[in-house]
Amino acid sequence: MYNVAYVHEDKCVADKGCRLCVMYCPEADCIHIDFSNKKALVITERCKGCVLCEVVCSTHKAITMHPVNGATGEIILGGEAGEAAGLGQAYAG
Ligand code: SF4
Numbered sequence: 842m843y844n845v846a847y848v849h850e851d852k853c854v855a856d857k858g859c860r861l862c863v864m865y866c867p868e869a870d871c872i873h874i875d876f877s878n879k880k881a882l883v884i885t886e887r888c889k890g891c892v893l894c895e896v897v898c899s900t901h902k903a904i905t906m907h908p909v910n911g912a913t914g915e916i917i918l919g920g921e922a923g924e925a926a927g928l929g930q931a932y933a934g
């Protein structure tokens with residue numbers, strides 16, 4: 842299990858012109874603007890979990906990191922639970 846970025850559409854202001862995460866993500870074709878709703882969209886399979894997008898979105902806090910099931914590609918959301926799992930990963934060595 843590893844962490845990937847997840848966009849909280851209710852907080853994302855891409856519809857107001859923000860493109861910070863798209864500009865700073867080092868992985869090609871990893872974050873797009875979804876033109877159906879004008880919000881940022883992470884392509885989970887391409888995300889390397891570097892956390893840069895979460896850092897550059899610190900004003901709006903629209904991106905958080907969450908564990909993903911490598912077998913199914915399913916992101917395991919759940920606020921504190923996701924963060925706790927992330928910490929657990931770090932300490933698992
Ligand atoms: S940096 Fe944050 S607010 Fe800006 S487009 Fe990306 S997710 Fe949305």
Ligand code: SF4
Pocket residue numbers: 845846865866867868871872883887888889890891892893894895
């Ligand atoms: S965590 Fe890194 S690789 Fe993943 S979407 Fe954010 S900036 Fe891109």
